[in-house]
Amino acid sequence: MKKKNKKLIDKKGLRMDGRKPDELRSVKLEVGILPNADGSAYIEMGKNKILAAVYGPKEMHPKHLARSDRMVLRCRYHMAPFSVQERKSPAPSRREVEISKVIRDSLVPAIFVENYPRTGIDLFIEVLQADGGTRCAGITAAALAIAEAGIPMRDLVVACAAGKVDETIVLDLMDTEDKVGSADVPVALMPNLNAITLLQMDGILNPDEFEEALNLALKGCKKIYEMQREALKTKYVNLKEVEEQ
């Protein structure tokens, strides 16, 4: 870390945007906002704005990608050119290809892929505005989109990051904290099965710090999960009201 950087945590122990170390950014979730897609979701997490859309399951094209014993999940994580300060080239970068792969691997365990052999589903995650932690927010939205598409799932998947900033373990890093801070640990969780499907670490943490960060991230995941479940149910709330009459 360079000494010139301004303090990321002030004397009161608050972060740049006034959050406490273990506080999440404000989250807004919406399900079923793209009528053309089989399933879709939108997430706002702080300044992050991300759309997720699911198409399928359908016949896999090209055919050689189909698996005779399971469904294939094809995932594209993409950042819009206008999602960051400096224009991002719309071509998929090395980073985006990797994140697409990581997101796919974190969602596949939650889907009953063996129920629909020889088919494929296409998942698109489009980052409209990015401010750190987009892969986690993307996973959270994608899980909702898959559930809304009526694809059978073992559990929803929810993701959240924790990290180390100014020698403090903090939850849900934003862009500056991620870049200037010393470590970032994104975690994806299947909350009911209590299974982790994604665990990465970027930076340096000692074993104790890592454990603290992981536990903090898991706590964050569980908080977001409640909102995720609420968002999914809200779409059908009108139905429930009819029922109560």
Added chain:
Amino acid sequence: MPILFEKRQIVTPGELLAEGEYTAGENSYLEGNKIYASRIGLVNWDHKRVNVVALKGLYNPKIGDIVVGTVKEIGFSGWSIDIRSPYVANLRAADVLSRSFKPQNDELSQVLGIGDLIVAKISSYDRAHDPQLTVGEPGLGKVTRGQLMMVTPTKIPRMIGRKGSMVSTIKQETGCQIILGLNGIIIVTGKNPENEQLAMKAIQRIEDEAHTSGLTDRITQMLREEKAKREVSKNEEEK
């Protein structure tokens, strides 16, 4: 341990439904001795079997199902039919012509063109093979007239009702022919557009309120009221 939810409560995938001596029914699965939901829907159970009535689902082909499909592609010896399922169904030319098919004599596009609508039965299907259709039974074949409706496939059983009580009510009250494709496509054919409209209105209502009880009675009542209204307006016009 008992069931953790009330009947007809909404659940999301992964929610723990019951623990102990239960079996997993539709849209739920067993892990150890716990039962979880696998789709968003409403919980229901009878005896030891826990079900989730899915609010949105896909059509899973089953042998013997009557489905409505559109011709997607004309092949060398048959058609590819879109049946709104993850799998594309095949219809053999020999089956439609009910004799052996000779490419030099028969032009497939003259029998069924792209975009044509057909009612067919699934004659074979398994995990390794795409569904095969047949039209060699009365009532099956090309659809030439009527109104088309699309609903979620999971709601078709509700439209059929107990032993077909729901469809037969609508058929009786409106005098319309109704074909319920188990893949969620419905064809309504009536003597005049008004009757078709009425039947479609009833079907729409069933889709919206599929998860409520006492629906058959309400639908009957609605149809009768609508018909009475029409009678009145007709009489007024005659005057």
